[in-house]
Amino acid sequence: MQQWWKESVVYQIWPRSFADGNGDGIGDLAGIASRLDYLSSLGVDVLWLSPIYPSPQDDAGYDISDYQNIDPTFGSLEQFDALLAAVHERGMKLIMDLVVNHTSDEHPWFVESRASKDNPMRDWYWWRPAREGMNAGDPGAEPNNWGSIFSGPAWELDENTGEYYLHLFSRKQPDLNWENPEVRQAIYSMMRWWLERGVDGFRMDVINFISKDIKLPDGHVHDGSLYGDAMPYFVDGPRIHEFLQEMHREVLAGREGLITVGEMPGVTVEEAKLYTDPTRREVDMVFQFEHVQVDHGETRWDSRPLRLRDLKAVLGRWQAGLAEVGWNSLYWNNHDQPRVVSRFGDDGEHRVRSAKLLATVLHLHRGTPYIYQGEELGMTNAPFASIDDFRDIQSLNHYAEAVSTGVDPDAVLAALRVLSRDNARTPMQWDDTENAGFTTGTPWIAVNPNYKGINAQAEIADDDSVFHHYRRLIELRHTEPAVVHGDFRMLLADHDQVYAFTRGYSSTELLVLANFSGEPAAIEVPEADRWQGTELILANYPVDAAEDIQHLALRPWEARVYRGR
Numbered sequence: 022m023q024q025w026w027k028e029s030v031v032y033q034i035w036p037r038s039f040a041d042g043n044g045d046g047i048g049d050l051a052g053i054a055s056r057l058d059y060l061s062s063l064g065v066d067v068l069w070l071s072p073i074y075p076s077p078q079d080d081a082g083y084d085i086s087d088y089q090n091i092d093p094t095f096g097s098l099e100q101f102d103a104l105l106a107a108v109h110e111r112g113m114k115l116i117m118d119l120v121v122n123h124t125s126d127e128h129p130w131f132v133e134s135r136a137s138k139d140n141p142m143r144d145w146y147w148w149r150p151a152r153e154g155m156n157a158g159d160p161g162a163e164p165n166n167w168g169s170i171f172s173g174p175a176w177e178l179d180e181n182t183g184e185y186y187l188h189l190f191s192r193k194q195p196d197l198n199w200e201n202p203e204v205r206q207a208i209y210s211m212m213r214w215w216l217e218r219g220v221d222g223f224r225m226d227v228i229n230f231i232s233k234d235i236k237l238p239d240g241h242v243h244d245g246s247l248y249g250d251a252m253p254y255f256v257d258g259p260r261i262h263e264f265l266q267e268m269h270r271e272v273l274a275g276r277e278g279l280i281t282v283g284e285m286p287g288v289t290v291e292e293a294k295l296y297t298d299p300t301r302r303e304v305d306m307v308f309q310f311e312h313v314q315v316d317h318g319e320t321r322w323d324s325r326p327l328r329l330r331d332l333k334a335v336l337g338r339w340q341a342g343l344a345e346v347g348w349n350s351l352y353w354n355n356h357d358q359p360r361v362v363s364r365f366g367d368d369g370e371h372r373v374r375s376a377k378l379l380a381t382v383l384h385l386h387r388g389t390p391y392i393y394q395g396e397e398l399g400m401t402n403a404p405f406a407s408i409d410d411f412r413d414i415q416s417l418n419h420y421a422e423a424v425s426t427g428v429d430p431d432a433v434l435a436a437l438r439v440l441s442r443d444n445a446r447t448p449m450q451w452d453d454t455e456n457a458g459f460t461t462g463t464p465w466i467a468v469n470p471n472y473k474g475i476n477a478q479a480e481i482a483d484d485d486s487v488f489h490h491y492r493r494l495i496e497l498r499h500t501e502p503a504v505v506h507g508d509f510r511m512l513l514a515d516h517d518q519v520y521a522f523t524r525g526y527s528s529t530e531l532l533v534l535a536n537f538s539g540e541p542a543a544i545e546v547p548e549a550d551r552w553q554g555t556e557l558i559l560a561n562y563p564v565d566a567a568e569d570i571q572h573l574a575l576r577p578w579e580a581r582v583y584r585g586r
């Protein structure tokens with residue numbers, strides 16, 4: 022079976038903040054089209070577009086009101102077709118974001134569904150009466166105790182019919198009822214329509230949430246939590262594999278050259294093996310979340326310092342778990358995560374070196390790497406001064422809920438500064454002109470003021486930049502089979518500062534050494550004899566070729582890759 026995507030690097034575009042072609046302050050398709058040469062010079066193979074469909078933009082486009090069109094803010098279907106052709110002309114592919122756990126409440130399906138209890142589309146969503154013995158609208162009368170991922174209850178009362186609908190995300194994102202075969206067929210037919218237009222696959226939003234336990238039982242209420250934990254009732258639910266296999270048969274089978282990646286919060290290695298085993302025909306790879314939760318405390322908003330050993334343990338487990346069957350995706354960043362250089366690196370003195378180190382470590386794992394716009398520049402978290410600087414619904418709802426329950430607003434703000442999704446959503450920094458060259462208008466969210474020093478134009482001109490380091494890593498994947506196919510062996514698993522591993526393929530072996538700290542790190546390189554005198558193929562410091570490799574002192578945030586044969 023041809024699996025071209027193992028040799029590929031995917032670049033995620035979050036259109037609102039990538040490039041604005043018409044000066045309205047919001048990124049668009051014209052902007053993307055004007056930057057394709059940049060992407061092709063970076064060397065990426067696949068572009069993933071976050072949602073560009075018509076949407077009330079309650080959740081920045083992840084609330085879709087028409088699956089088969091383009092939001093006028095972003096452009097038109099004609100512009101989309103032209104963009105797709107231009108991407109293909111440059112030898113790249115393009116995948117769409119598929120958001121089918123929920124629609125917008127303004128989608129015609131939901132408008133029908135809410136119209137009356139006997140509407141033929143009523144059953145396309147999850148409608149339930151008030152809890153037994155209670156009146157709709159009374160406090161606590163929701164059908165169960167689930168909380169929404171965006172704060173508040175997961176149920177919204179529809180006054181008109183007196184019933185509640187389920188929304189795991191915002192109240193403007195009602196969950197589709199995948200139990201209903203008509204829903205599934207409508208989605209498959211929409212997917213075929215995009216493939217027939219020429220797109221090369223899908224990134225599937227929270228796709229492991231689509232099968233729910235139809236009893237919708239109350240969840241366990243953890244200490245300090247306002248709502249029940251519903252995850253056991255919708256993560257990797259009872260019919261999830263059946264649904265994905267059906268989707269594969271109905272949409273993907275028999276088409277060549279596609280790539281599918283399922284976003285799967287809460288997925289375990291064991292489940293991921295099932296999802297990505299090619300013989301089961303579900304998806305090519307999944308986005309797991311364990312490594313982006315290693316610095317979380319009790320909740321998503323509770324951050325604690327990274328312990329490198331935890332990160333190695335998680336990623337090492339995923340490498341081992343999918344070594345024989347299935348395939349990993351590799352990512353640090355996306356539009357939901359804070360910027361990795363601020364999170365796991367050092368966005369001050371060692372920004373450039375730590376950004377290169379993070380790139381090196383990630384891209385040399387076994388799996389398909391994803392780059393999120395601006396990551397290749399080492400873009401950082403933003404200096405949000407007050408709650409008014411945020412735009413993300415999850416951040417704003419959390420602030421309102423936490424403050425209303427008596428949490429100190431400054432403490433909530435401090436947590437948002439570290440973990441808010443808006444850190445990833447500030448405009449792409451193209452150059453040092455006003456608004457970082459992102460727009461000639463007023464940007465919808467403020468540009469990070471550090472754009473004068475951190476921008477694409479400056480980095481392209483500097484051969485030693487983060488950008489060129491990413492370019493080299495992508496090139497290495499394209500030219501060195503050990504990067505793609507090599508087995509993964511973790512070294513020094515208990516070391517607190519150093520991340521080290523090998524990748525072996527045929528007679529080639531790669532050694533990756535990375536000091537994840539601002540202090541020098543002394544290490545004994547395992548089997549050092551084998552590496553003495555081998556070729557140093559990538560580094561973020563000048564290295565003396567005659568250096569004794571057995572007793573190494575890695576400098577702050579130093580990363581090296583050796584190739585032995």
Ligand code: NOJ
Pocket residue numbers: 080083084120190226227284356357
């Ligand atoms: C995951 C997406 O990545 C996120 O941005 C979105 O808010 C939720 N799914 C809901 O669609």
